[in-house]
Amino acid sequence: MSYKTILSGSLYQESHSFNPIPTGRDQFQIAFGQEALDAYRGTRSVLGGVIDTAEAAGFSVIVPASFRAFPSGIVDDAVYAEFKAAMLDAARHGGFDAIVLALHGAMVTTAHDDPEGDLIRSLRDIVGPTVPITAGLDLHAHVTPYTLAACDFLTGYKTNPHADMAETGERAMRGALAMLAGRFEPVCVSVHFPMLTLGQDRTDEEPLMGLHARVRALVETSGLFDISIFNVQQFLDVAHMGQTVIAYGNGQAEPAWDAAHEIADALWAARDELVGVLPDIHTCLTRAAEPGRTRPVVIGDQGDRVAAGGPGDSTFVLNTLLADFPALRAALPIRDAASVRRCRDAEIGDMVELSIGGRYSTETPPVSAACRLLARGSNVDVVIKGPAMGGVSVATGPYAVVQLGQVRIALTELPLTYLDPRFYEALGIPVAEQQVVVARSGYHFTLNYADSGDCMTCDTVGMTAYRPAEQPFTVARPFYPVDKIAYQPVTAVRRRRLPGG
Ligand SMILES: [Zn+2]
Numbered sequence: 001m002s003y004k005t006i007l008s009g010s011l012y013q014e015s016h017s018f019n020p021i022p023t024g025r026d027q028f029q030i031a032f033g034q035e036a037l038d039a040y041r042g043t044r045s046v047l048g049g050v051i052d053t054a055e056a057a058g059f060s061v062i063v064p065a066s067f068r069a070f071p072s073g074i075v076d077d078a079v080y081a082e083f084k085a086a087m088l089d090a091a092r093h094g095g096f097d098a099i100v101l102a103l104h105g106a107m108v109t110t111a112h113d114d115p116e117g118d119l120i121r122s123l124r125d126i127v128g129p130t131v132p133i134t135a136g137l138d139l140h141a142h143v144t145p146y147t148l149a150a151c152d153f154l155t156g157y158k159t160n161p162h163a164d165m166a167e168t169g170e171r172a173m174r175g176a177l178a179m180l181a182g183r184f185e186p187v188c189v190s191v192h193f194p195m196l197t198l199g200q201d202r203t204d205e206e207p208l209m210g211l212h213a214r215v216r217a218l219v220e221t222s223g224l225f226d227i228s229i230f231n232v233q234q235f236l237d238v239a240h241m242g243q244t245v246i247a248y249g250n251g252q253a254e255p256a257w258d259a260a261h262e263i264a265d266a267l268w269a270a271r272d273e274l275v276g277v278l279p280d281i282h283t284c285l286t287r288a289a290e291p292g293r294t295r296p297v298v299i300g301d302q303g304d305r306v307a308a309g310g311p312g313d314s315t316f317v318l319n320t321l322l323a324d325f326p327a328l329r330a331a332l333p334i335r336d337a338a339s340v341r342r343c344r345d346a347e348i349g350d351m352v353e354l355s356i357g358g359r360y361s362t363e364t365p366p367v368s369a370a371c372r373l374l375a376r377g378s379n380v381d382v383v384i385k386g387p388a389m390g391g392v393s394v395a396t397g398p399y400a401v402v403q404l405g406q407v408r409i410a411l412t413e414l415p416l417t418y419l420d421p422r423f424y425e426a427l428g429i430p431v432a433e434q435q436v437v438v439a440r441s442g443y444h445f446t447l448n449y450a451d452s453g454d455c456m457t458c459d460t461v462g463m464t465a466y467r468p469a470e471q472p473f474t475v476a477r478p479f480y481p482v483d484k485i486a487y488q489p490v491t492a493v494r495r496r497r498l499p500g501g
Pocket residue numbers: 138139140162
């Protein structure tokens with residue numbers, strides 16, 4: 001029986017175990033049914049890739065729900081339960097040939113350490129063993145045995161910064177289509193070991209660049225369907241945290257076994273090279289102050305990256321600018337609901353007494369000053385230029401823009417990544433007129449600001465700095481390099497149950 005229909009759905013949030021701010025429903029962009037389908041069709045997202053590939057192949061797509069939030073603290077389980085109920089209802093209703101999910105893969109809720117695994121397992125229980133279930137995941141996904149046991153095909157981004165989200169959705173979709181056509185009999189070999197990559201982990205630099213080149217060569221020469229290297233979100237204090245390499249053979253286990261172990265061994269061998277060293281704030285701001293510069297220096301605030309689950313209210317760069325580089329024209333974001341509310345009753349041009357930021361990023365003190373109100377509003381929809389997440393629309397929520405000295409401060413109630421110049425442009429802050437622009441991202445912003453400025457990821461203090469020995473990990477330990485453990489990879493093999501098999 002063929003319906004030529006795919007059940008999809010997207011659950012997308014990256015959790016930070018040590019961010020004390022819970023992520024509630026109000027932080028999610030939620031769409032159901034046709035609205036979700038229309039919002040993501042043609043976008044450079046995983047769900048966009050799933051929809052476009054399915055429709056190009058003559059399949060229609062059902063999207064019961066899309067729940068997307070930027071990285072932050074642990075998610076209220078009621079939000080996940082709402083998403084799961086919508087997906088399970090659609091699965092029980094039937095009328096589709098396969099399930100192809102668009103997931104981040106590193107969400108934690110107040111009740112689940114592995115909600116994606118719980119979702120896939122619950123869907124499997126409804127549809128039975130032979131309906132193909134595939135998923136496209138972030139390269140920083142937390143891939144557990146629970147997920148692998150219930151899923152026929154998982155594929156992750158091959159790039160960090162992430163430029164292949166849509167291609168990952170396309171691969172997840174092609175895996176399902178190939179299974180439906182009888183051309184793909186997935187044999188999954190996964191190799192897991194507890195280790196973190198800590199900053200030297202871009203795929204356009206060594207050591208990961210060479211490792212991904214080897215992955216492509218292995219897929220081309222060994223008859224493998226796909227290999228993914230999951231480097232894991234670095235701030236997850238949960239079981240099975242660490243690196244997972246997954247290779248998919250087509251009917252045969254041996255080539256996948258060899259490839260997964262070769263890549264996992266190479267990743268472990270590179271463990272100390274995967275720890276990076278970043279320039280400090282004075283180096284970055286001194287460069288911005290060089291005479292004759294025509295483009296801003298765009299600083300990735302490594303210690304408070306909303307893109308990695310940071311709270312978004314660090315004042316580290318702001319305080320350094322005010323104290324040591326007061327002449328630099330700069331634009332930077334601070335998540336500060338109280339300051340946004342104080343600005344709500346003021347007139348444009350008024351001076352407003354504010355105490356800005358530092359509420360959650362307690363290692364950086366608030367900045368207390370009279371600031372000039374330049375703009376305010378209840379929301380702007382930012383359509384990201386890309387390439388990372390190009391075409392995706394993000395609501396800023398309530399905001400105010402104030403001027404303090406030469407610094408324009410974008411205040412929002414929500415934590416936002418500013419990984420794209422459109423965030424500033426939407427708030428009326430011209431990026432090209434600044435000498436310094438701050439993004440709350442360590443990787444992706446370098447893609448989206450490439451035409452606008454010179455990007456530097458800066459070693460700053462905060463919750464998303466790579467200092468795991470100073471963070472209160474318990475469940476995830478022991479892991480390298482905090483614990484000087486030996487290499488003891490855990491291997492699992494899974495074959496798909498074939499219809500009638
Ligand atoms: Zn990621």
